[in-house]
Amino acid sequence: MKVRGKLLALLLTTAVVTGGCASKGGSSSEGSSAATQKTSSTAETTAAQAESESSASEGSDQSGQGEVTTFTYYRPGLNRNNITSYSDTLWVQELEKKMNVKIEFMGPASGDDYNQAVNIVLASGDYPDAVYMNWNNYNGGLRAAIDDGIVVDVSANETYKSLMPTWFGDLDENENLRRAVTLDDGTSALFCHIENNLKRGAYAGYGIRKDWLDNLGLQVPTTVDELYNVLSKFKTEDANGNGDNTDEIPMSDDSDHNLISYLAPAWGLRVNTPYLDPDTQKMTYWTQYKDGEAFTDFLTTLHQWYEEGLIDPEFASQDSSAKEAKITNDQVGFTFAWTGNYATWTDALAENFPSIADKIDIYGMVPVVGPAGKAYTANDAHVRYAASNEGTCVTSSSVKDGTIEAILKLFDYMYTDEGSEIINWGEEGVSYTKDADGKNQWTDAVTNDSEYSFSDKVFEYALPTWGGFPKVMSYDAWASIEATTASQQQAHENYWKADTGLLMPPLMMNQSEAEEYNQIMTDVNTAISELYLSVILGTKSVDDIPALLQQVDDMGINRAMEIYQGVYDRYISK
Ligand SMILES: [Ca+2]
Incomplete structure (x- = not known):
């Protein structure tokens, strides 16, 4: 267990590709048509927001309505040459806008001593609303964290469960995923990255x-x-x-x-x-x-x-x-x-x-x-459907004034196709465009920055490769970063042939x-x-x-x- 945990932690911190990757800018006509589409969808969102302010809300629609819910999220920071705060990334800002939340990220700047830092926070009794960690590193694991009154058992509360139809629907449909992310008794209280294609594990x-x-x-x-x-x-x-x-x-x-x-x-x-x-x-x-x-x-x-x-x-x-x-x-x-x-x-x-x-x-x-x-x-990643023990839980501190409800709705959205597109690719017309086959391509803003390499620049817009968040890891987004050259693709294909x-x-x-x-x-x-x-x-x-x-x-x-x-x-x- 220890070795595997260490390996995954290592992967999360070393899954970095340096510059020199082939540029793949889409054609300019595609770019401008996507930009036009984007303009109209922004207008719609603005109209919806305006409407919601003047008329009574019709219920729990997920678009930005009502008051913004602010919550704290303890996790390792972003550590790139050009950007060090998740709050400054386009994908987080998009999620915040969509789901009407404001995330206050907390935690050490890099992954160093993260387990020690997070355990100190949990021992203090003053919990952030959401906490990311490898819960095997909490004494007694996730079950103990629930029994100790720190982590909220989302699956034990029907109201909470109903706020996460995508997540719980995925668990119902995919037995391998359910085994990977639930406790022995079926408890689901941890939200980790899940894979949309196991082949990604061949790295x-x-x-x-x-x-x-x-x-x-x-x-x-x-x-x-x-x-x-x-x-x-x-x-x-x-x-x-x-x-x-x-x-x-x-x-x-x-x-x-x-x-x-x-x-x-x-x-x-x-x-x-x-x-x-x-x-x-x-x-x-x-x-x-x-x-x-x-x-x-x-x-x-x-x-x-x-x-x-x-x-x-x-x-x-x-x-x-x-x-x-x-x-x-x-x-x-x-x-x-x-x-x-x-x-x-x-x-x-x-x-x-x-x-x-x-x-x-x-x-x-x-x-x-x-x-x-x-x-x-x-490489156990060939059969790993989800990051399992490494994920985010909501804490008992979040049970107040609709906070936990807002977090769960956000997390559920992060597993939807729409949420995945935002996390893995950013905003259409800004960081990516769709080609004629519907395949996403990074824009020049991401691949051709005069100051920063593609591998740094992309993290201003999206999170195409790392886990550590509730998200669906997109194989295509990952490959667009990690398997760009012929030798990388060859290695990836051959690694995948392993027994x-x-x-x-x-x-x-x-x-x-x-x-x-x-x-x-x-x-x-x-x-x-x-x-x-x-x-x-x-x-x-x-x-x-x-x-x-x-x-x-x-x-x-x-x-x-x-x-x-x-x-x-x-x-x-x-
Ligand atoms: Ca020689």
Whole structure:
């Protein structure tokens, strides 16, 4: 759970694409016709507002009528070069206007120490009206936050429920979504981002320098054995073609160990994450699967590769910028990559090595097949229908003067098609236009700013890529930012071809389960972490593995897997 939470948090903060993305301005005639449409719809809204002021309201229509409801919303701030407050974004202002609310954003400026900050706020007893967090980081989870009187159980109140027809309708229609966002008893009190296309989750995997392969007359490896062969040749045959056959680092990783985490599935393993044994469909851990045989084989193989100089000697300790410096210095052949990295690294390589600029090809791979026999990925986002534990709840402080009602109506609107369009694309005619096929295209105002890159500028208008809000994550909007270049699209397509057999849905433990599980697994993970990198580096031997397997047994790992199995079974049956 911890690893997954950390991964998602990391994704939310690193899902950033740098500039240099292809401009895709629509034709000017489309732009002006959309602008005309927009003018008339604004006029309608203004007329509706004027009408509502003079005549009695006919009920709870969602357009801007009556007094503005102001509420406080605690969440991480926006952190871009050109904009730092959500209040200044066009999409928030549009939502406020539509729903007649004013949001007072509160919270730390960046995601740093956010969990600590939000827990302090919740402990103070003075709650903001709406609070975003990973509720697994509240002691006892979301259930405890409700029982402690902080979070309002929206699903327990028919009036509140009736204000959210879109949200509760989606839960009725989509079983996978309902499982992902409700507690075991069906409680729905948390509003998170949900996916309109699971394919968006294919944003992580590994890539290889295809131009290096071409230099050596090699094919993209599809198996662990082929990968080993390729890495061996990268090592000795001057793959980057600079006349020096000693400067290549066949594979590199950094202190997040993402490459190791994404290679392990070839052996049927997930690094420090419980998963279903693909043979028995019972909950297992990488030290337990095949009685430790696969774990031993994986570490033995990586140690051999390390000894042969195929792995960057600094892989275990260097940070991502140290790794990236080697990548953009034309030294690294194979590494972990987010889809967003492909454009950034290609641009940097082209700038650093203009003579090979038109040949550079970082190729996102389908996962290699190893002893486990399938092209498994480690990216749970392939099966994640919603952000689940990470979302916004309304607090008991909002139960006053219509505040909670206004918030729930707003949140529900954020899940509608109309609300989604505003969040993901901004305002038609301003930040985007529709082409002849009805597909959205960013306007020049977003893609061609003289001062800021597209990837910064877009956040003034819309939220096309990150979650962290009640919203439907639009695949098209995401792809317009994260999969723009040919290499990004290729990586995205290949990542999506991975087998999902080792992936897990986001699970929520109850308080007693979490306490017992964490007590066991904290020790287990410490013991494993101390050993596995040391075995790869050779400071400990594969002969030390049997003792570790005995040690984690004694620590109660089987009991921990039993607990996790129970949580999983409940998830499946709810
Ligand atoms: Ca070389």
